[in-house]
Amino acid sequence: MANQNKSQQAILNKLNIEALNPMQEEAFLSISSIDNTVLLSPTGTGKTLAFLLPTINNLSAKCENVQLLILVPSRELAIQIEQVVREMGSGFKVNAVYGGRPFSKDKIELAHAPAILIGTPGRVADHLRRETFLVEDIKTLVLDEFDKSLEIGFEKEMSAILASLPNIKKRILTSATQDMEIPRFVGLENEIVIDYLDTKTSNLVVKKVISPEKNKLQTLVDLLHSIGNKPGIVFCNFKDTIQYVSDFLLENNIPHGCFYGGMEQIDRERALIKFRNGTHQIIIATDLAARGLDIPELNFIIHYQLPLKAEEFTHRNGRTARMNAQGTAYVLQWENEYLPEFITSTQIEKLGGKTSKIKSEWSTLFISGGRKDKISKADIAGLFFKQGNLQRNELGVIELKQDCAFVAVPKVKLETIIANTNNTRLKKKKVRVHEV
Numbered sequence: 001m002a003n004q005n006k007s008q009q010a011i012l013n014k015l016n017i018e019a020l021n022p023m024q025e026e027a028f029l030s031i032s033s034i035d036n037t038v039l040l041s042p043t044g045t046g047k048t049l050a051f052l053l054p055t056i057n058n059l060s061a062k063c064e065n066v067q068l069l070i071l072v073p074s075r076e077l078a079i080q081i082e083q084v085v086r087e088m089g090s091g092f093k094v095n096a097v098y099g100g101r102p103f104s105k106d107k108i109e110l111a112h113a114p115a116i117l118i119g120t121p122g123r124v125a126d127h128l129r130r131e132t133f134l135v136e137d138i139k140t141l142v143l144d145e146f147d148k149s150l151e152i153g154f155e156k157e158m159s160a161i162l163a164s165l166p167n168i169k170k171r172i173l174t175s176a177t178q179d180m181e182i183p184r185f186v187g188l189e190n191e192i193v194i195d196y197l198d199t200k201t202s203n204l205v206v207k208k209v210i211s212p213e214k215n216k217l218q219t220l221v222d223l224l225h226s227i228g229n230k231p232g233i234v235f236c237n238f239k240d241t242i243q244y245v246s247d248f249l250l251e252n253n254i255p256h257g258c259f260y261g262g263m264e265q266i267d268r269e270r271a272l273i274k275f276r277n278g279t280h281q282i283i284i285a286t287d288l289a290a291r292g293l294d295i296p297e298l299n300f301i302i303h304y305q306l307p308l309k310a311e312e313f314t315h316r317n318g319r320t321a322r323m324n325a326q327g328t329a330y331v332l333q334w335e336n337e338y339l340p341e342f343i344t345s346t347q348i349e350k351l352g353g354k355t356s357k358i359k360s361e362w363s364t365l366f367i368s369g370g371r372k373d374k375i376s377k378a379d380i381a382g383l384f385f386k387q388g389n390l391q392r393n394e395l396g397v398i399e400l401k402q403d404c405a406f407v408a409v410p411k412v413k414l415e416t417i418i419a420n421t422n423n424t425r426l427k428k429k430k431v432r433v434h435e436v
Contacts, residue, residue, distance in 0.1 A: 228356035
């Protein structure tokens with residue numbers, strides 16, 4: 001037990017986490033000792049770590065097959081969990097599989113089976129049909145954001161997957177909402193339910209902003225200038241809306257990213273990378289970004305288009321005021337627009353006072369080398385300190401992927417950095433460096 005505690009503390013140290021929060025502690029105890037656990041907790045409260053710590057603790061280093069299967073509703077969540085596992089430094093191989101990338105790439109990575117496999121139900125079901133990996137040693141199953149997987153129509157695939165797993169001993173379901181019926185195919189029996197949903201928005205302030213115009217575009221720009229240079233999400237209901245909101249923000253010199261389901265996967269990933277590293281302080285998104293994404297702590301969210309359901313309102317708001325932080329949700333309402341009953345705020349934010357320019361001091365660079373080239377974050381930092389002539393406080397967030405990397409650098413030094421680092425050697429590989 002002492003070794004396990006030491007190992008867990010080492011993982012927390014690596015993640016720069018001082019201690020588990022109460023939800024994570026309770027989840028750790030339940031998952032470690034009970035076969036079936038349902039974990040209900042708001043987005044951003046640390047559910048990923050809550051189920052990873054006890055499940056990884058249960059893996060065997062001697063087994064050469066997949067032991068832990070994690071099913072998720074979106075590509076972004078699969079990538080996020082894979083990144084967390086890598087950052088934990090557990091010593092166990094992990095891979096994520098999902099639609100939108102070549103199946104052949106999956107096969108190459110799965111040729112040497114990971115202990116932990118993360119994937120969307122459609123892609124995992126496809127792998128099972130083709131028998132790409134063995135299932136006999138899969139003893140633990142995590143259904144992360146399970147309600148979302150059901151909502152977007154993955155029930156058939158999940159049912160087929162569970163029917164293909166003969167030796168499941170432990171099941172963990174997570175959700176950020178309580179209103180879900182768990183189908184029989186999941187096989188839950190005598191489950192423990194850990195419910196932290198009532199801790200959701202204690203530090204959240206909801207304010208209405210009245211727009212004199214139906215399209216609300218100028219009101220949105222005025223609000224953004226009033227808020228200032230802080231990270232936040234502007235929520236829209238439709239991707240077409242995102243396009244014309246984006247065009248208007250560009251006309252008003254407000255840098256931002258976009259995120260919605262119809263984008264190419266690579267564009268979605270890069271939008272999130274640039275949001276995380278501060279290249280963009282604002283991202284315009286559909287409800288796809290309302291939960292399950294690895295994005296930084298937000299100061300605010302804006303409902304540019306009013307959500308259609310109370311659940312969507314709750315999940316959007318859950319992106320800010322997470323844990324002990326403060327946050328504000330702004331509801332943009334045309335003066336003649338009907339306000340749904342579930343939006344009850346009477347606090348009205350008046351615009352027209354002090355305004356701030358919205359700008360970014362960072363740019364994002366792409367590097368054509370990653371983990372498979374034995375490149376580390378320290379190697380990348382060394383390149384930018386030595387070749388790029390950056391000071392330590394001038395190097396931003398580094399995100400290291402399997403075959404590439406992304407680095408935030410000062411916008412004012414962008415061209416000089418590219419000139420000094422492009423086509424240079426990093427470890428043994430000659431890398432290309434260019435702006436994203």
